[in-house]
Amino acid sequence: RKEVEQDPGPFNVPEGATVAFNCTYSNSASQSFFWYRQDCRKEPKLLMSVYSSGNEDGRFTAQLNRASQYISLLIRDSKLSDSATYLCVVLRSGSYIPTFGRGTSLIVHP
Amino acid sequence: EPEVTQTPSHQVTQMGQEVILRCVPISNHLYFYWYRQILGQKVEFLVSFYNNEISEKSEIFDDQFSVERPDGSNFTLKIRSTKLEDSAMYFCASSDAGQGGDQPQHFGDGTRLSIL
Numbered sequence: 001r002k003e004v005e006q007d008p009g010p011f012n013v014p015e016g017a018t019v020a021f022n023c024t025y026s027n028s029a030s031q032s033f034f035w036y037r038q039d040c041r042k043e044p045k046l047l048m049s050v051y052s053s054g055n056e057d058g059r060f061t062a063q064l065n066r067a068s069q070y071i072s073l074l075i076r077d078s079k080l081s082d083s084a085t086y087l088c089v090v091l092r093s094g095s096y097i098p099t100f101g102r103g104t105s106l107i108v109h110p
Numbered sequence: 111e112p113e114v115t116q117t118p119s120h121q122v123t124q125m126g127q128e129v130i131l132r133c134v135p136i137s138n139h140l141y142f143y144w145y146r147q148i149l150g151q152k153v154e155f156l157v158s159f160y161n162n163e164i165s166e167k168s169e170i171f172d173d174q175f176s177v178e179r180p181d182g183s184n185f186t187l188k189i190r191s192t193k194l195e196d197s198a199m200y201f202c203a204s205s206d207a208g209q210g211g212d213q214p215q216h217f218g219d220g221t222r223l224s225i226l
Contacts (some may be wrong), residue, residue, distance in 0.1 A: 034214055038153075041199070042219065042220075043201055043217040043218060043219045043220050044153060044201070044217050045217065046214045046215075046216065049214060087152075087153065095166065097155050097158065097166050097168070098155060098215065099155070100152050100153040100154070100155075101152065102151070102152040103152065
């Protein structure tokens with residue numbers, strides 16, 4: 001099983017839709033979790049950290065389920081500008097080496 | 111907002127040559143990283159650097175690679191005897207201090223390395 005797995009998509013949704021992505025991780029010692037977005041041929045940019053209790057930032061909500069070893073990202077009221085690849089990043093406890101998922105592609109169309 | 115800057119944005123090099131990729135991390139950050147991303151593939155960790163030495167490295171980071179912080183601001187990645195398969199986007203990142211790596215990393219906009 002890969003250390004971090006994501007459905008590559010693409011998820012093709014209309015503007016205004018709500019869309020959710022999951023990311024599963026295999027190492028139960030994983031401690032820190034992040035969602036990044038990456039536009040085509042650009043650098044990854046931090047979208048949000050994921051906290052144990054779940055957290056929200058505007059239209060974006062992140063959840064962590066340690067028992068099932070997955071994190072999720074929910075995007076409400078999708079905008080055209082949300083079109084990007086969303087990368088799940090996991091850090092093991094005591095390590096500074098992040099493991100990136102391959103990303104989930106989102107396409108928001110008019 | 112402070113940024114990580116990388117130069118050059120694109121480097122074209124003949125196979126077998128050496129290249130040096132340069133990065134200026136965010137000034138108050140303490141941890142520095144290099145990653146690569148082969149076209150169409152995931153971002154891969156190469157090396158992390160703290161307190162003027164390598165703290166962790168991946169299996170990709172073999173003797174062909176080296177990193178250096180030659181002064182108080184620059185952080186460089188040297189690739190010796192480049193191969194065709196070294197063609198990729200190379201990202202530098204930096205982060206603040208934290209417990210167990212819980213500080214997010216901020217990425218530069220990358221150097222596209224093309225080996226001919």
